[in-house]
Amino acid sequence: MDKIKLLIQVLILISVSPLVSGFIKKIKNIIRMRRGPGLFQPYYNMAKLLQKEEVISENTSWIFRSTPVIVACSSVCALFLVPVFNTSVAFTQMGDLIFLMFMLALGRFFLALAGLDAGSAFGGMGSSREMFISAFVEPAAVMAVFAVSLSAGSTSLSVISAAGGTRLSSLIASAALFIVTLAETSRIPVDNQETHLELTMVHEAMVLEYSGRSLALIEMAAHIKQIIFLSVISLLLPLSGVLFFIIKIAVLAAAVAVVEISMAKMRLFRVVDLLVFTFVLSMIAVIVSGMGV
Amino acid sequence: MNYFNINLSFLSDWLTGFFIFVILLISVPSAVYSMPYMKGHYSTKKSMLNWALLIMFVLSMLLVVSVGNTIYFLVSWELMSLLSFFFVVFDYEDTESVKAGVLYIIMTHLGTACIAAAFFLLYKYTGSFDYAVIKSNISYLPAEVKNIIFVLLFAGFGTKAGIVPLHIWLPQAHPQAPGHISSIMSGVMIKTAIYGIIRFAICIFGPGPLWWGYTVMTAAAVSCLVGVIYALMEHDIKRLLAYHSVENIGIILLGVGGAMILKNMGLQFLALLSLIAGLYHLINHAVFKSLLFLCAGSVYRATGTRDMEKMGGLIKAMPWTAASFLAGSLAISAIPPFNGFVSEWLTFQSLFGGALNSAGGSRLFFSLMAAALALTGGLAAACFVKAFGITFLAAPRSTAAGKALEVPPLMKYMTALLSVFALILGLAAVPAIKIIKKAAGMILAIDTAGFNFALNNSVVSVNADKGLYVSNPYFAILFICLAGVIAAALYVFLGRSSVKVGKTWGCGYYNLDSRTEYTATAFAKPFKIALGFFLKPFRKIKKEGDSIYHIKKFEYETHTTHVFNEYGYDILMKFIMSTAKKIRRSQPGSINIYLGYIFITLLVLMLTVNMF
Numbered sequence: 001m002d003k004i005k006l007l008i009q010v011l012i013l014i015s016v017s018p019l020v021s022g023f024i025k026k027i028k029n030i031i032r033m034r035r036g037p038g039l040f041q042p043y044y045n046m047a048k049l050l051q052k053e054e055v056i057s058e059n060t061s062w063i064f065r066s067t068p069v070i071v072a073c074s075s076v077c078a079l080f081l082v083p084v085f086n087t088s089v090a091f092t093q094m095g096d097l098i099f100l101m102f103m104l105a106l107g108r109f110f111l112a113l114a115g116l117d118a119g120s121a122f123g124g125m126g127s128s129r130e131m132f133i134s135a136f137v138e139p140a141a142v143m144a145v146f147a148v149s150l151s152a153g154s155t156s157l158s159v160i161s162a163a164g165g166t167r168l169s170s171l172i173a174s175a176a177l178f179i180v181t182l183a184e185t186s187r188i189p190v191d192n193q194e195t196h197l198e199l200t201m202v203h204e205a206m207v208l209e210y211s212g213r214s215l216a217l218i219e220m221a222a223h224i225k226q227i228i229f230l231s232v233i234s235l236l237l238p239l240s241g242v243l244f245f246i247i248k249i250a251v252l253a254a255a256v257a258v259v260e261i262s263m264a265k266m267r268l269f270r271v272v273d274l275l276v277f278t279f280v281l282s283m284i285a286v287i288v289s290g291m292g293v
Numbered sequence: 294m295n296y297f298n299i300n301l302s303f304l305s306d307w308l309t310g311f312f313i314f315v316i317l318l319i320s321v322p323s324a325v326y327s328m329p330y331m332k333g334h335y336s337t338k339k340s341m342l343n344w345a346l347l348i349m350f351v352l353s354m355l356l357v358v359s360v361g362n363t364i365y366f367l368v369s370w371e372l373m374s375l376l377s378f379f380f381v382v383f384d385y386e387d388t389e390s391v392k393a394g395v396l397y398i399i400m401t402h403l404g405t406a407c408i409a410a411a412f413f414l415l416y417k418y419t420g421s422f423d424y425a426v427i428k429s430n431i432s433y434l435p436a437e438v439k440n441i442i443f444v445l446l447f448a449g450f451g452t453k454a455g456i457v458p459l460h461i462w463l464p465q466a467h468p469q470a471p472g473h474i475s476s477i478m479s480g481v482m483i484k485t486a487i488y489g490i491i492r493f494a495i496c497i498f499g500p501g502p503l504w505w506g507y508t509v510m511t512a513a514a515v516s517c518l519v520g521v522i523y524a525l526m527e528h529d530i531k532r533l534l535a536y537h538s539v540e541n542i543g544i545i546l547l548g549v550g551g552a553m554i555l556k557n558m559g560l561q562f563l564a565l566l567s568l569i570a571g572l573y574h575l576i577n578h579a580v581f582k583s584l585l586f587l588c589a590g591s592v593y594r595a596t597g598t599r600d601m602e603k604m605g606g607l608i609k610a611m612p613w614t615a616a617s618f619l620a621g622s623l624a625i626s627a628i629p630p631f632n633g634f635v636s637e638w639l640t641f642q643s644l645f646g647g648a649l650n651s652a653g654g655s656r657l658f659f660s661l662m663a664a665a666l667a668l669t670g671g672l673a674a675a676c677f678v679k680a681f682g683i684t685f686l687a688a689p690r691s692t693a694a695g696k697a698l699e700v701p702p703l704m705k706y707m708t709a710l711l712s713v714f715a716l717i718l719g720l721a722a723v724p725a726i727k728i729i730k731k732a733a734g735m736i737l738a739i740d741t742a743g744f745n746f747a748l749n750n751s752v753v754s755v756n757a758d759k760g761l762y763v764s765n766p767y768f769a770i771l772f773i774c775l776a777g778v779i780a781a782a783l784y785v786f787l788g789r790s791s792v793k794v795g796k797t798w799g800c801g802y803y804n805l806d807s808r809t810e811y812t813a814t815a816f817a818k819p820f821k822i823a824l825g826f827f828l829k830p831f832r833k834i835k836k837e838g839d840s841i842y843h844i845k846k847f848e849y850e851t852h853t854t855h856v857f858n859e860y861g862y863d864i865l866m867k868f869i870m871s872t873a874k875k876i877r878r879s880q881p882g883s884i885n886i887y888l889g890y891i892f893i894t895l896l897v898l899m900l901t902v903n904m905f
Binding site: 050051053055058059062063069070072077080093095096098102103106109112115116117118119120123124125129131134137139140143146150153154158208209213214268269272279283287 | 608626627629634638642648649652656661663664665666670671675677678682685686688752754761762763767771775783790792793794795796797798800805809810811812815816819820823
């Protein structure tokens with residue numbers, strides 16, 4: 001029974017994940033005083049891409065062809081570990097929050113390889129920068145995970161979310177995880193999803209060679225990854241329940257949009273400063289959690 | 294005095310058994326691999342020499358882990374060092390090999406000197422060379438002597454293991470040996486140093502003071518980071534792998550050092566977990582590093598170069614080797630469901646447990662260790678995206694790479710076999726942990742009967758009440774099911790994807806060649822700039838031409854500064870050389886003066902003989 005519940009939860013989250021991206025875009029456009037595309041535009045994009053013909057480079061190998069499926073699977077697998085609607089999911093035996101990070105690393109590893117596979121300088125540049133950013137994100141993320149886990153006594157997401165109670169350390173760690181989310185979902189100030197200049201792209205440059213169905217899968221994986229991060233943060237924040245969960249996701253998405261609107265993209269090497277700041281923030285969270293608050 | 298009455302005794306405990314298993318697990322495939330590897334590239338005489346040395350080398354390693362006496366340990370340790378030295382200079386026509394060999398033999402003997410000093414100190418206080426007797430008499434050791442012995446042993450074994458800053462020989466010596474020997478050296482030989490640390494610092498000494506564990510862990514974290522950062526900068530594929538050995542020795546020692554601290558704090562279960570993580574990573578590293586070194590050997594055979602910038606596109610010519618290298622890359626980057634992931638997860642859990650059960654500074658210390666491990670993991674993943682991507686993907690970057698052919702069957706089967714081992718150790722983590730638990734329990738003298746690290750045969754569980762699980766089999770099944778569902782759904786609803794093969798996007802310029810591809814140097818450049826405070830990059834650009842707009846010749850040179858050589862070893866070398874020059878004045882070559890020296894020596898000895 002639990003397994004069916006979990007499956008339904010995963011399917012719901014997958015189906016609403018593009019909506020969150022559409023929502024962020026909508027808010028950005030409202031702030032910019034533009035009308036912009038509708039909330040469901042990401043779905044239309046997906047439908048369009050699924051029907052398009054694919055063009056692949058002659059240099060590519062099976063790595064390039066299989067990467068979209070691997071990336072999508074790794075994101076969905078990670079989604080199985082996020083207990084949103086019921087905290088006692090049977091699948092928690094698969095792993096904990098640390099495992100979740102490693103699962104996402106699987107998708108990123110292949111995506112970076114695929115970026116190199118076509119032999120284009122843009123793809124290589126994207127791969128290099130993606131791995132660069134993610135390498136520096138990792139310690140900050142682990143520190144933040146430690147901070148919340150030390151309070152709950154476990155690195156398991158279900159135990160953490162079941163522990164409940166608002167703690168100062170969890171709030172600081174959530175702030176750190178929010179910056180981690182910006183970096184991992186290629187948002188301003190770390191990356192820019194809307195740019196059309198290959199030289200400033202990070203994630204987009206890496207998937208530059210993809211088209212059609214493969215691109216649809218990769219975009220879907222990115223949406224899912226985004227909802228995973230937002231869900232994890234919202235599980236750490238106070239107030240539980242389905243309704244509050246939706247509100248929290250909406251608020252976080254709005255925050256992402258506001259950050260995107262009010263900041264410029266940072267130079268790659270300034271991103272390191274931001275991530276070092278995030279690391280220090282999570283370190284403070286660990287220290288604060290040691291004080292028992 | 295029974296100086297020469299030394300019993301040759303052998304140990305047969307779980308620790309020895311574990312190491313014998315690791316040695317054989319790696320040595321046998323590497324030896325088989327060497328047959329086609331040597332064929333056609335070395336004379337028959339040299340092939341024979343290879344076999345003779347190889348068998349003795351493996352035997353000497355087996356002796357190191359199985360003798361029960363410090364004198365025999367030293368003898369077999371020295372034998373192992375010398376035999377591996379012969380392999381480093383196996384291609385003695387190459388001056389690089391000789392240089393690396395000389396550095397190796399100097400460093401390894403410095404290490405052996407430390408170990409020997411430690412053993413003789415032990416003999417002085419316990420009156421025996423035998424492990425069992427030393428262990429029963431260990432209480433006679435004053436605390437400060439115990440500390441000195443520990444430092445000597447840690448430095449001595451650390452030299453062999455390649456702990457920073459004693460690592461400088463490792464990235465020079467390991468790549469120079471033939472492929473199968475690099476694999477054994479990196480996969481197994483440096484692990485015998487871990488054996489030494491475990492055997493003496495934990496098994497025989499029992500729980501030492503807290504700072505031992507902190508020292509080991511700090512050195513481990515530094516090794517992790519320095520190893521992986523240098524690896525990222527390296528474009529020689531075998532040297533890159535050698536630097537990763539420095540990194541992985543660090544990860545293993547994080548587990549070992551953690552066990553020392555946690556045992557001291559009285560946290561039996563966590564100490565056990567930490568040591569299991571270390572030992573598990575030891576066997577995992579042995580498997581994937583020898584796998585990667587064998588693949589690198591195959592690539593070297595196929596292309597004739599170790600420079601990654603001259604490779605590329607090999608996945609099409611060498612699909613087997615590429616698949617094996619990919620498996621090794623995933624394993625070393627700790628990506629599930631491969632083996633490296635399980636041991637890193639266990640290390641994270643033991644660090645988390647340590648942080649959870651301590652307060653104040655040590656809580657932060659354990660968290661920082663976890664952060665260091667996370668950064669190491671991230672950088673390692675970046676490094677292996679580079680290593681695999683530049684070597685095997687895209688279009689060939691040189692004609693040699695374009696003409697490369699798959700290696701002989703025996704070579705590719707051996708690498709495939711090792712990648713299967715890597716997968717099995719990842720999926721069958723529960724049985725592996727059950728066996729390693731016995732070794733770890735024996736080392737720490739903990740009764741393991743009450744401690745369970747598994748929920749069932751596929752779920753590794755650290756604390757079932759707290760939901761600390763990990764299960765690679767579940768993940769693998771879920772992953773494969775999802776992949777099947779996605780592929781099937783796309784096929785059923787949309788039919789076969791229509792794919793057109795075209796040229797790579799070049800902003801409208803369609804004559805891209807291998808020179809426009811991204812390079813390993815470029816891939817590593819962001820890291821070089823961001824870590825510039827440590828790497829101290831050097832860059833020289835020289836332009837020649839009529840004006841700044843018309844350049845005829847362009848020279849570009851870039852490299853990083855190895856701070857340990859620049860600010861440590863080089864200064865030391867200079868000092869030694871200048872001192873030697875001063876001492877030379879006392880050796881003028883006149884026989885009268887030498888006779889005088891002998892006379893003075895005799896006089897001094899006669900006067901002081903009563904003091905002994």
